[in-house]
Amino acid sequence: MRTRNRGLMSLAIAATVAVAALVAAAGQEQTAPANTAEVAKNWTPPRTPDGAPDLQGIWTNYTGTPFEVPDKSDKPEFYAGDLDGTGRGTGPSSFLNDTTDRQLTKATSLVVDPPSGRVPIMPWAEERRNYKLAHIQDDWVNFTPWERCITRGVPGGIFPAGYGSGYQILQSPGYVAIVYEMIHEARIIPLDGRPHLGGSFRLWNGDSRGHWEGNTLVVDITGYNDKGTVATNVATQRVRAIPQSEELHVVERFTRVDENTINYDVVVEDPKVFTSPWKVAMPLHREPDYQMFEYACHEGNRAVPNTLSGGRARDKGAPSAKTQ
């Protein structure tokens, strides 16, 4: 287990934010290079026995960078599920969350395209999110699939959540597998050029097909169902609980740029939900000593039944938390 010291880290961050010189220092330490291609040119990744670039190991995605560039119209408490300011909700409202070992980069947001750093969400999708977040006490389908312990989705499962941040990549000839600590999912990506499942196949996480472009693993994902959400965790703020449609198309790129860093970027396209494609870029950090724990989420899920039973008590006239 990595050791965590919240106080020290908070102090470090405050200092970093306050003092420009420290920002420069943090910039030197950052593992996300400004120009991927440039670094990739100067560094040759190790190879697996069958000659593929070796991405294997345990990686984490701690970050201190907000998902989107903040805007004054944002309602962080609402996105966190705290609808009436009573402090009830499904997580802390700050994007900093429990991310005590966060890594700093120069980026102002993980969303790098459009340049505004804001995801181009269609109004209906924001309304849909608002309805769902406001009605989690009515029906479990109003929770994100993460709270239901089904999945954090693809690519949502790689967006920082603040904890449960471990990913193990394993490779065998013709396959790359990503084991997600959160929800204990093992995502197996075939590289043999087989076509997408196609037809009527609709999956929570879509259907991943990968290939190598130089040292970059490119994964193309289609075949999503329309029950999932693009992002599930409070750290993704306004994008949390935004629905995915069956037209969602995702392209991920994993490039190992040095011993300890994979540059991960993903383009998300869903003409029913977003007015244009958008892109997230963020580093994954190699952390061999990180211990992934079993995330037996459904087995211990009290959030869903407790939230629902709270709703039924409310229906019967029980005082709300606000009036107590």
Add this chain to the structure above:
Amino acid sequence: MQNWVKGAVIALVSVAGTLAISPMIRGPVEGRTPDTNVLRSADGKPNLNGIWQAVGSANWNLQDHQARTGPVLELGAILAVPAGLSVVEGNEIPYQPWAAAKQKENYENWLSRDPEVKCYLPGLPRATYMPYPFQILQTGNNDILMAYEYASASRVIKMGKVEPPPVDTWMGQSAGRWEGDTLVVDVTGLNDQTWFDRAGNFHSEALHVVERFTPVSPDLLDYQVTIEDPKVFTRPWKIQMPLYRRQDKGAQLLEFKCVEFVEEMMYGHLRKKTGDEKPFSAARLRWP
């Protein structure tokens, strides 16, 4: 032909037949010379990569069991329980007396007690012989992934020495090593929440599982497991079954994210009523 001659011929033929097919079914005898028919990785170790599945009804009951009526009246023969021969060596699970009584009680209260009903993680060894495929990914740096279609369960088998597990979990901690052509997986740190089958066979958190995966041919693994739990059993006991390679064209693990299928059962009574509810029953199921 005299009856005794007939009998002798039949006996001889069946002995010969058994001898001929037994290596295929029973797997290799330990210490046997490596089978040249086994797929190998570059490092000379057997290559277990692929999608595998147990065929049989061990998940219904590890022991001998006759076919019987299924749990849902309306589903008739569709969910009736198939018959199966024991995968337990000697067909006896050596329960301590209290535990034998508890297993019987589990059997009688199967639907309300079997963790599979609620889509809970299956534990080991049950994950291996559930009626879903699983994929083995053997890697260059020795960790081996086993990913199960059921409930998106998975485990990474760490090769070589590992620290003791810090906490008990549903899937435990798997440490692997090669003994000749056999992948031996030592599973510890299992909690007491999982079962061995749908017949109420259970264990405590003292469970220690040692699995042996031995390739018999490119498309067949012999799977043997030693099960030890001094709190529940009087001695260690063994199960054995073949695992078959899924050779379906384009075979891949699909999603069986069964949480979605149990939410109505687990939380339905807490849902806000809209007036449109229909009673949940087999009659509501829509078949393709």
